Every structure is written in C-alpha cells, then in structure tokens.
Amino acid sequence: MVIVLGVVLLLTMAAALFIGAADTTSVIITEIRAPRMALGVLIGAGLGVSGALLQGSLRNPLADPGIVGVSAGAALGAVIAVAFGAAYSSWWAAVAATAVGIAAILAVVWIARGRDGHTEVVTLILGGVAITAFAAAVLSVVVTLSDTAGARSTTFWTTGSLALATWPGFFTTLPFVVIGLVMAFIVARPLDVMSLGDRAARAGGIEVHRTRTIALVAAVLLVAAGVAVVGVIVFVGLVVPHAIRMLVGPRHAWVITGSAIGGAVLLLWSDTIARTVASPLELPLGVVTAVIGAPVFLLLLRRTRASQGGWA
C-alpha cells in the first residue's frame, strides 16, 4: 500500500512540474515550479504527519495543527521575528514560529485536558478557535505597525500559498521537517499503546508523559517552519491521517509514513488546482485545501458526535 502511495506521489510530483500554462519552458520548470513542488512535498508531508501525531497523542479524532491553533501561533511567531528584523523565510523566522507554535499547543492542551489523556473534542476545538483568533489579532497589529512585517499582508499568513516558494525557503523548512519526522517515528510504537488511555498504557510500561511531549513538539516542528515560509494551510493535517488509517490500519508507524506521502500528494494536487483553475490568476492554496477539507471536517464532527454521545 505504501508502495502504491509512493508511486502516486511520484506521478503527482511530475504533474505538479508539468501541468500548467503552455509556456512550459525549462526555466519556469527548474526555477519556479521545481522549488514550489519540492516545498509543497515538505509542507504537505509535515502537515499530514503533524495531524497524525496530534490525533494520536491527544486521543482526539478532530485534532489538526490548524484547528488546535499551532499554525496561527507559528504565523504570529514568524511575523514577530520579521518585525524584529529577520528576513522572510529565514531560519530565525522558522525558529520563532516553532517557539510560538509550541506555546500555542501547550495552552490548548492545558485547557482541553480531560481524564486519562483524552482531550475533550469540543474544548480542544474551542480552545484552538480562541488561540487562533488571538494570534491572528496580534498578527494583524504587528503587520499594521511594523514596516518590515508590513510587506506581506495578513491574508498571506491566514490563507497560505506556494506562489512565493524558493529554494532558500525549501532549505529553511527541510531540517525542521526531517527532525520532526525522526521524532514521529520514535514515538510511533508508544503512541499505538497509548490508544488504551494513559492509565493502561503506563501500567503497560509506556512513558506516557514523555511520549506525548515528544509527539506534540514534533507536531509543531513539522508545520511551524512551513507556516513561516508559505503561511497557514488548513485541513490537510486533519483529512490525510483519517484517509490513511482507512487504507493501512491504525498502526502509527504506517499512519505516519502514509500521512507523509498522502499529505504531500494532497498538497501538490491542491496547489496544482490553485494555480491552474483560474489561470492566469492564482487562488491561494489555503483556499483550495479549505474547500476540500471543511466538508470532511463536518463529516468527522458528525461521526464523532454519534460515537461519543454529544459534546464529549
């Protein structure tokens, strides 16, 4: 199954390079579409795995870096770094994005913390809504007041786009995603056992607190640098792990592998749609993923309500 997914990814990468306006000259492909495609793979993989880690470690089917407020926090961190003189898409912007993203996830988890490692579905979402609104408000103030941060609009941050993708942006994001992936595979097995709940998992020899901490930090590393470079892209982290679980089962080692590939595929196709559907105009990528992801989110919300009896 993973091999099939890998082949799909390769075809998608080729499509991302060659689908588009007729003037597919080599310069456009190597200088514009190649970094765009490479960055899309990284960011999509990061989002997919981040969602898988959040859902697994919080035992919450509706967790996603956008929904829990990590992405908005990361955007705020990046903007603050830029306001203090860091360059867009720079390493410092990515570090600041990661720091504020971690603060956001800690705040939301603290609010939504329920019994036995389970987070209440609705409290988590509402906490995420509040964090996202707060981060977006502060972000727009910084964008308005700062000369350096004013060069990119609030809309750029809230509906991400790969249109400004460059090779430096790719290399800024790369180490964060790689480290996040390594951490994800380290906690894959303990996360499996943690589906029993904290108490039973601990009695079964799992370092529950350490596992969750690593998973949450990894979930932030996987998306924060990407947000710093291209802005917030919603719903990919929510939808992809659910689809992958249906294909490969619930084991986290496979869900993480599949979500990395699936996230990249979904993001590249979304981006290809974003830049071709209204050509020569381009839609923001975050708009396309929202159009695909929001209905899926509603379906999942309904299913979760049914299985957990109301607003559990």
Add this chain to the structure above:
Amino acid sequence: MSDSFRPSDPTILSADSVRVLTGGRARLDGVTVTIRRGSVHALVGPNGSGKSTLLAALAGDLSVDSGTVLMQGRPWSDYNVRKAAQLRALLAQETPLAFPFTVREVVRWGRLPWEGTDAATDDDAIVTRALTDHGLVELLDRTVPSLSGGERARVHLARVMAQQTPLLLLDEADAALDLAGQAHLDEAVRRRREAGVAVVLVTHDLSRVAGLADEVTLLDHGKVLAQGPTDTMLNAAHLSDAYGVPVREGHIDELRHFWVADD
C-alpha cells in the same frame, strides 16, 4: 517462567496505614494489606467502599496521602515505568481503545515491557497461550472496537496475562464476562497462583471469591472491616455488616454461596 517468581520473601507487596484523600474526603483511611506470592487476594465491599482506589494505590498508579506501599520492599517511585510494568500488570475496569487495532496487536502490547530482555524470546509462545486461554483464537484479526463488551474484556485480560508479571491486579475483570469467560478467568488465575504469582482481584461476585481467593479484605467506607483467610473472614455476619442488608450463606456442591435474605 523463571525462578525469580519465587524469591525467599513470601510477601511481594505490602501497604501500611494507607490514607487517600480526594476533595477532603478519605477514600481510604488507614488500610493495611499484605499480598503474598502464590496466593489470590480478593478486595470486596459495597460500591464506593474504596476497592478500586486501594487497587490503584497497590499498583502504584495513585499516590497515597499518608502511609506506605512497598513493592518487594521498595516504594513504587524507586522503579521506572518499564521496570514497574515488568513487576505488575493492571487491568482497569474499562479500557476504551481510541483506534481500531486488532486483537492480535493489542494482546501483543502486553509483551512490550520485556522488549530487548531475555524474556522476549518467548513472546510468540506467550501471546499464543494468552489468546488460546481466553478463547480469542477465532477473533485474532477482528478489530477490538468491533467486538462485544465481553469479548473486549477477554482481549484486555489476555493482554495483561501476556505481561507475565509476578503481581497481577484485576479490577472487576469478570464484570462483562459470560459463564465460560468467567471459568476461563478463574482457570487462568489458578494457574498463575500455581506459578507463584500474587493475584489481587476486585469483584462483586462473592461466591466466586469464596471458591477462588485465599485471602480477603472487606472494605467499607475506606476502612478495613474484616481481613484474613477467606474461609473464616468471608462470612454472612461480616457481609451483612458491610452491605447493610441481611446476607445468608449456604452450600451448593460444597461451594459456599451468599445471597440476600427476603426478610
């Protein structure tokens, strides 16, 4: 199973004057219990008497406000999570599963504390044995959330049995089981006892306690009301006292049974 299951000290776990408070109320108040290797110890008492709290305290899953809990002579805090999981297995009343793992996978998790140790060489045999003992062979590839309540209970029972610890703590493991399931459970518990394992069980089935447990602790309002050998301490007078209803005692096929009188 190795010889380490029968070290010289017959006591594996001792709790002394344990007190646990929640919200200013004493859930356990001066409880003293000694758990011995190769014996079955039942914790009984009415709802809210503190059985599950005591079990959690014995498992090191709950910190006590005063008193001591010593596992092989040392407080639980001396053991790391993995070492503790090699020493005791705990079956909670309910174990919801967040994702649809299969029966085979979940039972296999019982072997995780032993990963990388010599004991891990027997993993396959131990898992197969646990699956067979609890009648799960036909359900191997089913996902656990798709099973009935009783089948799920058997899966988690097999999981903690596969953990192969010298101390086994079962919180109402029999509650969801049918007659055959209960018989398999009792059989497994007896086999463990023969192997030198100390088993602590919480249950409401007093007649089964009479047939299975060597020792009993009868709790009421967080205090020990009666404690000692099941044959003498589990009797109609003590039970009437604890449950506040007139309990009668009789024999069926030489096994003791308890029921509530009509009058």
